[in-house]
Structure formats: C-alpha cells, structure tokens
Amino acid sequence: MPVADLLPRHPEAWRRATRHPFLDAVRDGTVPAAAFDTWLVQDARFVADLLRFQARLLARAPRPAQAVVAGGLVALVEELDWFDEQAAVRGLDLGAPALPATAAYADLLARLDDADVGTALTALWTIERTYLDAWSYARPGAPAFRPFVEHWTVPAFATYVSGLEAAADAVPAPEPDAVFAEVVAAEAAFWEMAVDAV
Numbered sequence: 001m002p003v004a005d006l007l008p009r010h011p012e013a014w015r016r017a018t019r020h021p022f023l024d025a026v027r028d029g030t031v032p033a034a035a036f037d038t039w040l041v042q043d044a045r046f047v048a049d050l051l052r053f054q055a056r057l058l059a060r061a062p063r064p065a066q067a068v069v070a071g072g073l074v075a076l077v078e079e080l081d082w083f084d085e086q087a088a089v090r091g092l093d094l095g096a097p098a099l100p101a102t103a104a105y106a107d108l109l110a111r112l113d114d115a116d117v118g119t120a121l122t123a124l125w126t127i128e129r130t131y132l133d134a135w136s137y138a139r140p141g142a143p144a145f146r147p148f149v150e151h152w153t154v155p156a157f158a159t160y161v162s163g164l165e166a167a168a169d170a171v172p173a174p175e176p177d178a179v180f181a182e183v184v185a186a187e188a189a190f191w192e193m194a195v196d197a198v
C-alpha cells in the first residue's frame with residue numbers, strides 16, 4: 001500500500017493533526033503570542049530530537065533512501081540555526097524544559113530506533129507530511145506569523161516530503177496504519193500543548 005493511502009484511511013486523526021484550532025488562530029491572528037512562543041520553543045526541542053533520530057536512520061537507510069534522508073538532516077541543522085535566530089529576536093529561552101507532549105514525542109522517536117527501517121521511514125514521512133499540510137492549512141497566516149507560515153510551506157519542503165514518500169514506498173512497513181496513527185496523534189498533541197500552556 002502506498003503511504004499516501006494512509007491519509008484517507010485515518011480521516012479524523014489526520015484532521016486533528018492538520019486542521020487544529022491553533023492553526024486557525026495563526027491564520028486569523030488570534031493566537032496569543034505566549035502560546036505561539038511556547039510552541040516555538042518546544043518545536044526547537046523537537047527538531048533537535050528529530051535530528052538525532054534521523055541521523056541514526058541514515059546509518060541504516062537503504063541505498064536509494066540515503067540522499068533524501070541525508071538532505072533532510074542538513075535542512076534540520078539549518079532549521080536549528082533558524083530557531084536560534086527566531087529565539088534571539090523574540091527573547092525566548094530555548095533551554096526551557098520539554099513539556100509532556102514534547103517528551104512523549106521524543107520517546108516515540110526513541111522507540112522508532114528499534115523499529116524496522118520501513119516503519120521508521122513511514123514515520124519520518126508522516127512527521128513531515130503532517131507538518132507540511134498543517135502549515136499549508138494556516139496559509140497565508142496573519143501578518144505577525146506570516147514569515148513562519150511561509151518558512152514551513154516553501155516548495156523545497158514539499159519536494160522533500162515527496163522524496164520521503166518515495167523512500168517510504170520503496171520499503172513497506174509491516175504495520176503502516178499503526179505507526180501512522182501513533183505519529184499523527186503525537187502531532188495533534190503537539191498543537192494541543194501550545195493551546196493548553198497559555
């Protein structure tokens with residue numbers, strides 16, 4: 001089964017992860033700055049966790065998947081630089097402790113280290129496809145948040161997600177629905193965390 005078929009198989013879970021009220025609030029400008037900043041600090045932590053997961057995945061990726069996984073790694077390092085810049089501008093402490101949703105997502109990534117490579121690639125595609133669709137839903141974004149929305153919806157990111165899709169399709173996971181559902185639930189909980197923290 002192509003991984004793209006997972007979306008229509010889990011419509012409610014997909015909607016919760018990609019049409020969250022946090023994203024509506026980013027679009028209409030009603031998201032409190034504190035909620036957005038909380039989310040930003042936690043997302044920087046997540047990206048650091050994802051970088052570690054993805055580096056380990058590269059080490060065992062099948063030959064045809066290496067380029068897309070490695071390219072994504074470099075992009076994550078650049079993303080961490082970008083988070084540093086945003087945090088400096090907004091006066092945020094990126095050393096703030098992980099909130100429960102961030103810690104739970106890190107645990108999920110750590111468990112995926114022990115999963116077969118097909119499952120790990122399906123998870124990575126799901127992580128990035130969810131993020132792309134969520135930010136695309138928030139387009140164009142209220143003026144205060146527009147640079148963020150644009151940053152996470154650039155064409156190069158969509159191209160990367162397509163590359164991950166091809167990599168995941170080449171190595172079928174034994175239970176794709178299970179890993180997809182777990183990742184999408186973690187993504188929904190991540191938006192929820194920002195709203196709850198205010």
Ligand code: HMH
Nearest residue numbers: 043046047127128131190
């Ligand atoms: C929660 N999911 C979350 N944050 C991100 N930065 C991405 C996916 C994409 O890297």
